[in-house]
Amino acid sequence: MSIDLFEIRSRMPSYNPNSNVNDRARWLPFSNGTYSASSALASLRTPHPFVPWFKLVWFPQNIPRMSFILWVAIRGRLPTRNRIHKYDPMAVTTCVLCNTYPESHAHLFF
Ligand SMILES: [Zn+2]
Numbered sequence: 001m002s003i004d005l006f007e008i009r010s011r012m013p014s015y016n017p018n019s020n021v022n023d024r025a026r027w028l029p030f031s032n033g034t035y036s037a038s039s040a041l042a043s044l045r046t047p048h049p050f051v052p053w054f055k056l057v058w059f060p061q062n063i064p065r066m067s068f069i070l071w072v073a074i075r076g077r078l079p080t081r082n083r084i085h086k087y088d089p090m091a092v093t094t095c096v097l098c099n100t101y102p103e104s105h106a107h108l109f110f
Pocket residue numbers: 095096097098099100101107
């Protein structure tokens with residue numbers, strides 16, 4: 001037994017390995033110890049309550065690309081020019097369509 005294993009053993013007095021039983025890997029974030037992609041995702045994400053507009057964006061016949069863009073737009077996170085200007089002070093902020101007003105979510109959609 002190496003010094004490291006001896007130290008581990010001394011810190012875990014209740015640990016009594018059984019050499020007659022094969023070792024097996026356990027996925028600790030899930031209660032039954034088996035790994036699945038959904039349990040990995042669940043262990044990584046922070047759960048949030050569903051928003052009321054959830055069904056407006058995500059529905060069975062949706063086009064995922066369009067749903068994603070709509071979801072980002074509703075969140076106000078599209079890379080509009082006024083948002084880009086926060087990261088790049090030299091960026092132009094006027095609307096690409098009318099070239100008059102600052103390009104923002106409110107200007108583009110409302
Ligand atoms: Zn415009």
